[in-house]
Amino acid sequence: xxxxxxxxxxxxxxxxxxxxxxxxxxxxxxxxxxxxxxxxxxxxxxxxxxxxxxxxxxxxxxxxxxxxxxxxxxxxxxxxxxxxxxxxxxxxxxxxxxxxxxxxxxxxxxxxxxxxxxxxxxxxxxxxxxxxxxxxxxxxxxxxxxxxxxxxxxxxxxxxxxxxxxxxxxxxxxxxxxxxxxxxxxxxxxxxxxxxxxxxxxxxxxxxxxxxxxxxxxxxxxxxxxxxxxxxxxxxxxxxxxxxxxxxxxxxxxxxxxxxxxxxxxxxxxxxxxxxxxxxxxxxxxxxxxxxxxxxxxxxxxxxxxxxxxxxxxxxxxxxxxxxxxxxxxxxxxxxxxxxxxxxxxxxxxxxxxxxxxxxxxxxxxxxxxxxxxxxxxxxxxxxxxxxxxxxxxxxxxxxxxxxxxxxxxxxxxx
Amino acid sequence: xxxxxxxxxxxxxxxxxxxxxxxxxxxxxxxxxxxxxxxxxxxxxxxxxxxxxxxxxxxxxxxxxxxxxxxxxxxxxxxxxxxxxxxxxxxxxxxxxxxxxxxxxxxxxxxxxxxxxxxxxxxxxxxxxxxxxxxxxxxxxxxxxxxxxxxxxxxxxxxxxxxxxxxxxxxxxxxxxxxxxxxxxxxxxxxxxxxxxxxxxxxxxxxxxxxxxxxxxxxxxxxxxxxxxxxxxxxxxxxxxxxxxxxxx
Numbered sequence: 001x002x003x004x005x006x007x008x009x010x011x012x013x014x015x016x017x018x019x020x021x022x023x024x025x026x027x028x029x030x031x032x033x034x035x036x037x038x039x040x041x042x043x044x045x046x047x048x049x050x051x052x053x054x055x056x057x058x059x060x061x062x063x064x065x066x067x068x069x070x071x072x073x074x075x076x077x078x079x080x081x082x083x084x085x086x087x088x089x090x091x092x093x094x095x096x097x098x099x100x101x102x103x104x105x106x107x108x109x110x111x112x113x114x115x116x117x118x119x120x121x122x123x124x125x126x127x128x129x130x131x132x133x134x135x136x137x138x139x140x141x142x143x144x145x146x147x148x149x150x151x152x153x154x155x156x157x158x159x160x161x162x163x164x165x166x167x168x169x170x171x172x173x174x175x176x177x178x179x180x181x182x183x184x185x186x187x188x189x190x191x192x193x194x195x196x197x198x199x200x201x202x203x204x205x206x207x208x209x210x211x212x213x214x215x216x217x218x219x220x221x222x223x224x225x226x227x228x229x230x231x232x233x234x235x236x237x238x239x240x241x242x243x244x245x246x247x248x249x250x251x252x253x254x255x256x257x258x259x260x261x262x263x264x265x266x267x268x269x270x271x272x273x274x275x276x277x278x279x280x281x282x283x284x285x286x287x288x289x290x291x292x293x294x295x296x297x298x299x300x301x302x303x304x305x306x307x308x309x310x311x312x313x314x315x316x317x318x319x320x321x322x323x324x325x326x327x328x329x330x331x332x333x334x335x336x337x338x339x340x341x342x343x344x345x346x347x348x349x350x351x352x353x354x355x356x357x358x359x360x361x362x363x364x365x366x367x368x369x370x371x372x373x374x375x376x377x378x379x380x381x382x383x384x385x386x387x388x389x390x391x392x393x394x395x396x397x398x399x400x401x402x403x404x405x406x407x408x409x410x411x412x413x414x415x
Numbered sequence: 416x417x418x419x420x421x422x423x424x425x426x427x428x429x430x431x432x433x434x435x436x437x438x439x440x441x442x443x444x445x446x447x448x449x450x451x452x453x454x455x456x457x458x459x460x461x462x463x464x465x466x467x468x469x470x471x472x473x474x475x476x477x478x479x480x481x482x483x484x485x486x487x488x489x490x491x492x493x494x495x496x497x498x499x500x501x502x503x504x505x506x507x508x509x510x511x512x513x514x515x516x517x518x519x520x521x522x523x524x525x526x527x528x529x530x531x532x533x534x535x536x537x538x539x540x541x542x543x544x545x546x547x548x549x550x551x552x553x554x555x556x557x558x559x560x561x562x563x564x565x566x567x568x569x570x571x572x573x574x575x576x577x578x579x580x581x582x583x584x585x586x587x588x589x590x591x592x593x594x595x596x597x598x599x600x601x602x603x604x605x606x607x608x609x610x611x612x613x614x615x616x617x618x619x620x621x622x623x624x625x626x627x628x629x630x631x632x633x634x635x636x637x638x639x640x641x642x643x644x645x646x647x648x649x650x651x652x653x654x655x656x657x658x659x660x661x662x663x664x
Contacts, residue, residue, distance in 0.1 A: 006532025013529050020517055325513045328474060329574070330502020330530035332495045408474045412513065 010335050014342040021315065021343055022350070029347060032311045036351030036391065037358060039300025040384045044359025046293035047380050049366060050286050052373030056206075057282055067108075067245050068142045070273040071096070071236040071256065077273075077281050089269045090260060091233030096270075099259035100236060106248045108239040109141035112221050114232045118192040120167075120217055122175040130171055131216045132191060134224025142237035150185035150200030153220055157199070161222035165189065165196040168216035169204045191217055192227055235273075245274065301388065304351065305395035312344050312399035323403050324411025333404040340400035341393055348392025349385060356384040419486070420447035421581055421613055422471065427480035429466050429636075440466040442636035443480070448615065450581075453608040455624035455644055456617045458633035465586070467633065468617045472505055472584050473497045485581045502530050506575025510587035512567045514559040520546060520570045521555045527578045545573040549603065565596035572603065576612075583607065583614045589623065601626060621648035 022029045070076070074086030097112050104110070114134040120127045133139075137153045140146060147166065157164045167175075167184060176184045181201040189196050196219065205213040240248035249272050256270050316323070323336055331339075360376050367374035429441040441463045448454055458464045469475035470482060473489055476497075482489045485504050492500060506527075507513075514523050524542040533541070546555050549569040559567050568588060575583055585604065589597030601623065608614050616627060624630040625648035632640040632647050640647045 002532050004532075005534065006530070009529050009532050009535075024517060321513065322515055325515065326526070326530075327498065328472070328501060328507050328513075329527045330498050330578075332498040332530075334495075335498075335530065409469045412474070412509070 010331075010338065011342070014339040015346070017339055018343040018346045022346060028311060029350070032307055032347055033304075033351030033354065035300060035304025035307045036348055036388050037304075037355040039297055039304050040352050040355025040388050041357075041359035041362060042300060043293050043297035044356050044376070044380060044384050045362040045366070046289065046296075048360060048363035048374045048376045049372055050289055050293070051377055051380065052363070052367060052375040053286060055375050056373045058279075066144075066275055067242055068237050068239045068275070069245060069248060069252065070113075071100070071238065071252065071270055072273055073233060073270055075271040075273060075277075077277050086271075091231075092236060092270065093234065094230075096256055096259045097234065097236050099255050100238060100252060103255045104238065104248070104251060106240055106244055106251050108241055109138040109237075110239075111136050111138040111142050111237050113139070113235045113237055114221065114224055114228075116228050116232070118217075118228070119190075120171060120175070121190040122187070125175055127171060127174060127215075129215075130191075131168075132224070132228075133216060133218045134221040134228075135218060136221055139218065139237070142239040145205060146203050147200040148203045149180075149182035150198070152200055153218065158220040158222060161220055161226060163194060163196045163223060164199045164220065165191060166200040166202055166218040167198055168202050168214035168218075170212060170214040171217060172201050191219065194227060297387075301391045304348070304388075305391045308344050308347055308392055309395040309399060311347075312340060312396055313402070315343070316340065316399050316403040319403075320406060320411050320414040323406050324408050324414065327406070327408035328412060336406075337400045337404040340403045341396050344396025344399065345389050345392040348395075349389040351392075352385040352388025355388065356381050359384070418450065421450045421452075421485055422446075422448035422615075423481075423483040424471075425481045427467070427470060427477050427482060429463075429470060429475070430478045439636050441470070441477070444633070444636070444638050445480075446631055446638060446641055448582075448613065450613055451608070451611055452629060453604070453614045453627050454616070455627035455630040455647075456615065456633060457621060457624040457630050457648065458619065460619060462633040463636035464617050464619070464633050466636075468584065468586050468615075471582075471615060472507060473500045498530075502527055502578065504581045506578065506580040506583045508568070508571050508575050508583065508585035508588045510590040512559070512564075512571045512591070514567055514570055514574075516559050519556050519558055520551060520562070520573075523559070523570055524574045524577050527574060531578060541577050542573070545577040546570070548576065549573045563596075564592050565599055568592060568596075568600050569603070572600075572607075576607070581613060583612050585614065585616045587618055588616065589618075589620075624648040 071092060073089040073092055074083070078086075094112075097110070100107065101110050112135055116132055117129045118132045120130040120132075135153070136158045137155050140152050150166070152166055153164060156162070167189075169181065172181050172184045175189060176187070184198045184201055187198050189198055202214070202216070202218070238248060238252065252272070253268065257268065260269060262269055326336060360381075363374035363376065366372055424447070425445045427441055427444040428439070431438045431440055444463075444467065456464050456467060466475070470477055471484075473484075473492075477490055480490075484500070487500055487504070489497070489500065515526070518526075521539070521542050524545055525538045528538040528541060543552075543555065546552060549572050551566060551569050551573065554562060554566060554570075559570070562570065583604075588604070589600050592600060604614055604616065605626075616623070618624060625645045627644035629642065630640075630644040630647035631638055632650060640650050
């Protein structure tokens with residue numbers, strides 16, 4: 001009990017001394033913490049921006065079904081300059097679509113996707129370059145998302161090749177300015193000069209890597225073929241039951257090889273694309289950024305830590321007599337050690353707190369002035385302060401150790 | 416006297432190595448101090464009295480010999496135990512006061528109790544009482560630089576007394592004071608001694624030693640005289656120095 005009280009009293013004394021020393025030498029404190037402030041604010045700002053990006057990106061890729069394979073002739077994400085390897089591959093056609101529909105047992109839904117850019121118009125408003133897609137009623141199941149007004153394509157639209165279209169919100173907003181999305185349902189629009197009836201409006205999806213996703217018009221696949229021709233390559237989206245994407249891939253591979261008449265021993269001439277490939281690419285990008293942030297942060301923290309060590313050595317030197325007095329009055333070595341550790345940790349924690357605040361401010365400013373998002377998680381804040389405090393402790397050890405090991409006789413005599 | 420002496424020093428020796436040379440700062444010193452005594456340790460500079468003071472104050476450990484204070488065998492203690500011994504048994508009074516300049520008189524006096532783990536409230540009470548006992552009841556919240564030399568030394572004495580140590584160890588306590596103030600401080604020591612405090616006063620001034628009931632004279636690290644203060648002080652003292660010359664040295 002007494003030992004506990006003594007430890008507590010010494011700890012309080014340590015904090016009292018530290019605050020006295022820090023307040024007593026404000027300019028020095030400020031300059032000492034500057035290194036830590038810069039380091040921590042840099043890291044916090046970068047991390048906040050990356051976390052902001054993470055969140056908006058993860059929200060963005062939700063439109064790609066998590067359990068969906070996109071069969072295309074080439075991978076969507078290619079490393080280096082390998083595009084030429086895929087250029088001469090055969091297009092994916094109706095034949096493969098039929099084969100998958102017929103033979104796959106795992107597939108939950110199979111939808112073709114063809115696309116082009118075309119003009120969409122209503123009254124006097126003409127939208128030059130809308131992403132026009134041809135697909136089937138299974139599209140939504142494979143791709144996620146939904147309609148906010150009206151309905152999506154139905155089997156009848158596809159079988160009868162109706163001139164029915166489901167519009168993205170960007171298209172609706174511009175063709176029906178100032179009106180609720182539901183107002184568009186049932187109206188006539190022109191797609192590539194042909195009259196279409198709007199049957200539904202898609203939910204807003206935002207952007208993916210800067211590309212708008214809501215500038216779309218979705219129509220039945222046969223309708224698309226009638227207008228734009230049937231010779232286009234398609235992408236087949238195949239949804240798997242949750243957790244069975246890999247199984248689906250191994251089931252589809254022989255089906256597709258047969259349909260495309262790939263000789264045994266030859267490599268596949270098609271590719272499976274997945275949402276998580278985007279995630280992987282994205283993680284690679286931000287991983288490099290994270291690495292840089294950590295590197296910069298570490299270097300500045302080390303520089304800041306050396307600054308703290310330097311000042312603490314000066315402080316120990318200046319207070320040699322005080323240390324002698326404290327030792328004479330009954331302070332143990334550990335008491336002195338802790339006293340100086342508290343001081344260096346306090347300086348660093350102060351720098352960390354200021355740095356965190358500055359970093360968050362910078363991140364908010366960046367978010368305000370640029371399209372980048374910023375999100376500060378509590379963990380980043382705690383991490384920033386904890387890390388700088390740890391820096392203070394680490395770089396305070398040597399000065400504190402020197403203080404604790406001063407010979408009391410010498411220290412008392414020190415002028 | 417059947418009671419064990421408060422301090423028992425036996426054959427105490429302290430060697431320093433300066434470069435290649437070995438210096439015998441203290442060479443086989445032995446003496447006892449009973450509770451309630453007021454003893455001066457007197458000697459020229461270089462006689463070993465500072466070394467002796469550091470050993471008695473448990474700031475340093477002897478090369479050989481033994482030192483007991485209040486039942487503790489000091490030479491056997493660890494560094495932490497020495498710190499605790501200083502805290503509990505010894506009240507230091509230094510020539511240069513050694514007050515913490517950023518702290519008030521009260522905080523300075525409380526300090527030994529912090530290291531003893533005394534609660535804040537009790538600390539405050541004891542410190543106030545100690546400051547009152549040295550006549551500084553109205554200076555408690557002043558910092559050292561707002562106090563005169565004599566007042567500073569009184570704060571230091573209050574700090575030495577606050578933990579009720581068994582020994583007051585004073586090192587040239589009047590060395591930085593003018594003679595009138597020094598006289599006040601000596602009188603304060605006399606008063607404390609009458610109240611039962613054991614005092615060991617280290618000084619180079621025979622005049623001061625003469626005021627003490629008992630004095631020990633050191634020369635070249637050896638005890639050369641031990642007896643009533645007036646006698647020891649006159650022994651080997653420079654022939655008839657004018658009082659002021661002694662104080663200025």
